[in-house]
Amino acid sequence: MYTFTSSTVSKVVNSSSSYASYSTSWLALLASQRCSISGTAYNGCRTCRLMSTHIQNVAVGSSTTTAPTRQFNRPRTHKPIPTDIIGGEKKTWEQLGLRKSLVEGLVRAYPEAVAPTPAQALFIPAILEGRDLLVKDDTGSGKSFGIALGLLGKPRVKYVVTGKAEERESVTALVLVPQSNLAIQYYQWLTRIAEGSILTDGVGIDTDRIVQRLIREGQEHLSMGLRKLHETKPHILISTPQAILDLYKKDPDLVPFQYLSTVVVDEVDYLIETVPRKDPEKSWKGSYDKAVKKIRMHPGPTRELLDLIYVARKEINSRAQEWAWKQGDEGPYRKGSFVGSSDMPGPQLVVASATLRTHLSNYLYEESGWLNKKFVMKVKNTGSKPAKKELEDEGVLDERVREAARSGRVKHCVIEVSETDVRNVEGAINVEDDVTTGMTEGGGEKLEAQKIFADLADDPQQQDHGREIQGGVNFADGDLMEKADEEWVTDEFVERYRNTPSPFNPNALEAMATAVALDVPRLALLVIPSSAPVFRAVYELREMGLDARVFDPQKPSVGKEEGEDPVLLVTTMAMARGLDLPETTHVFSLGIPEGPRVTGRSIDAYLHVSGRVGRFGRRGTVVTVVDKEATETVTAGERMKRILREIGVAPVRFRQFK
Numbered sequence: 001m002y003t004f005t006s007s008t009v010s011k012v013v014n015s016s017s018s019y020a021s022y023s024t025s026w027l028a029l030l031a032s033q034r035c036s037i038s039g040t041a042y043n044g045c046r047t048c049r050l051m052s053t054h055i056q057n058v059a060v061g062s063s064t065t066t067a068p069t070r071q072f073n074r075p076r077t078h079k080p081i082p083t084d085i086i087g088g089e090k091k092t093w094e095q096l097g098l099r100k101s102l103v104e105g106l107v108r109a110y111p112e113a114v115a116p117t118p119a120q121a122l123f124i125p126a127i128l129e130g131r132d133l134l135v136k137d138d139t140g141s142g143k144s145f146g147i148a149l150g151l152l153g154k155p156r157v158k159y160v161v162t163g164k165a166e167e168r169e170s171v172t173a174l175v176l177v178p179q180s181n182l183a184i185q186y187y188q189w190l191t192r193i194a195e196g197s198i199l200t201d202g203v204g205i206d207t208d209r210i211v212q213r214l215i216r217e218g219q220e221h222l223s224m225g226l227r228k229l230h231e232t233k234p235h236i237l238i239s240t241p242q243a244i245l246d247l248y249k250k251d252p253d254l255v256p257f258q259y260l261s262t263v264v265v266d267e268v269d270y271l272i273e274t275v276p277r278k279d280p281e282k283s284w285k286g287s288y289d290k291a292v293k294k295i296r297m298h299p300g301p302t303r304e305l306l307d308l309i310y311v312a313r314k315e316i317n318s319r320a321q322e323w324a325w326k327q328g329d330e331g332p333y334r335k336g337s338f339v340g341s342s343d344m345p346g347p348q349l350v351v352a353s354a355t356l357r358t359h360l361s362n363y364l365y366e367e368s369g370w371l372n373k374k375f376v377m378k379v380k381n382t383g384s385k386p387a388k389k390e391l392e393d394e395g396v397l398d399e400r401v402r403e404a405a406r407s408g409r410v411k412h413c414v415i416e417v418s419e420t421d422v423r424n425v426e427g428a429i430n431v432e433d434d435v436t437t438g439m440t441e442g443g444g445e446k447l448e449a450q451k452i453f454a455d456l457a458d459d460p461q462q463q464d465h466g467r468e469i470q471g472g473v474n475f476a477d478g479d480l481m482e483k484a485d486e487e488w489v490t491d492e493f494v495e496r497y498r499n500t501p502s503p504f505n506p507n508a509l510e511a512m513a514t515a516v517a518l519d520v521p522r523l524a525l526l527v528i529p530s531s532a533p534v535f536r537a538v539y540e541l542r543e544m545g546l547d548a549r550v551f552d553p554q555k556p557s558v559g560k561e562e563g564e565d566p567v568l569l570v571t572t573m574a575m576a577r578g579l580d581l582p583e584t585t586h587v588f589s590l591g592i593p594e595g596p597r598v599t600g601r602s603i604d605a606y607l608h609v610s611g612r613v614g615r616f617g618r619r620g621t622v623v624t625v626v627d628k629e630a631t632e633t634v635t636a637g638e639r640m641k642r643i644l645r646e647i648g649v650a651p652v653r654f655r656q657f658k
């Protein structure tokens, strides 16, 4: 499907003149090894010589040799090499290989982090060892936090400038994230831990030497981050793939890829799009082909960047694969071969997400060419869930999902709204008050839902919210956002919003506002579609009397006192990925995330949205508000029930509604 080897190299190389130095280091490495394919010395192997000529040619911009291109549908003959590892032993932080001062810093900054989770106990040593890693575990289980710790535990990369005696520091680890909120979160964790450990070390702190972020935040351009990066090279650089690509094209020496020790791709399934393989005989093959073609034409910045960083690995993996197809199992991976040993060129690659579907895993292992296949570890769900298939065979799935809904820490509610009615989706199960959700904990006053609706209905201003435009029309706040201050709202905003129809369904907003007023003790999060205007949503919710605010990761703790009005933070699906807001008890979603159809994508999207609560053993409530009007035979409520069933739970009744 996705061809790599020479075409990628040429593409990559043509876009950058500094590729030459990068490929030279790889060639030196190649020359010092025996060929893994022919088994002869590198210089005596025809394939190696061909390859090196090819790489040298493309490095100077004159690709003449064509390396073999992999065909997507060739049979896979080699055995899968990585082993899945589930769970791990209980260990202390020190036993994982983290140095004492770092652990002291961690415990000082995060006293609750007394011990690593089973998954962290597995992947932190693997990070320190330099293994490639695929980490898939529940939302809020500590993946990103553990990865950040592992990176802090790695030795600093230094290099000697040719002709000079001095050593220079280079960026050791590059953390790629989809958006600025997650970058800020990483940054905050890392600086807090580093500050704690430096206190222990008894030396001053230069945060810029430890971590920097290079990312566009709001209206801020990259220039500030670039200035810092020019002055000091951090141990860990957090950025987006696009920002690093832009930087590489402009100034490839600022973050030289050949010195990187680790590349982390967090929320990998968001950053790299893949599609499930389909049976060529089936009728929907056409749509699959179309999707594949689209990805080939627009591979996206993450693929582009990783192709660039792992260009040498791609060539080696590709040749090894070719060899395997010709020779049968294992050949290129045999003992003593440098393919797949820790000597493989390129930095360690760590990818993580709560949702890592098989097609993405397959792509990473079999097609991307980025992984060091013999030195890779897969750490997956440490919570044990029975396979859905097994449950279905036994005919117990429904009972199991109902039980999971009753006993789970997170309650999933689905509310259907129409012009005249707001009610729980049919079949939502009742749970005891004390196990519900934090609904009663320190909570807001118990108001009657009907009363609030009556109030809203009486308010002529609320009735004015137009219904002409609904769902997903983006009234980009554009220029106005620039002027938004702490309080976010200016007269200009108000003026514009008053005079334009709302893109939101007013019934859904009202129902949600009511649920917040009735049930949220202090802090909740509203996640709206990525294309929807956040400021507008905040404006409308404020008009309804809620303390709604645009989510700002720089001040996530709202710090309201008990008894005060709850705060509702508003953000988009894209900006919510990976966010950790421990104080949040409720998350609201307007409509089916990535809906309206039930697909792997919408199920994963729901998992990420709902995963903003119930993190690290906490409890929480997820409320999805959908439109009752059935535009098709299946209502949105029924679709949401299907999504919940897919993730192993049933809807729970939101008790203040019918």
Ligand SMILES: Nc1ncnc2c1ncn2[C@@H]1O[C@H](COP(=O)(O)OP(=O)(O)OP(=O)(O)O)[C@@H](O)[C@H]1O
Binding pocket: 110, 112, 113, 114, 115, 116, 117, 120, 137, 138, 139, 140, 141, 142, 143, 144, 145, 146, 353, 354, 577, 578, 579, 580, 582, 611, 615, 616
């Ligand atoms: N070993 C630990 N002990 C106590 N708290 C921890 C530990 N590891 C992580 N945490 C806390 O767990 C919370 C969730 O961590 P993190 O954001 O890394 O989860 P995640 O698995 O990456 O979630 P998502 O999939 O949503 O991105 C954070 O508040 C973090 O401080």
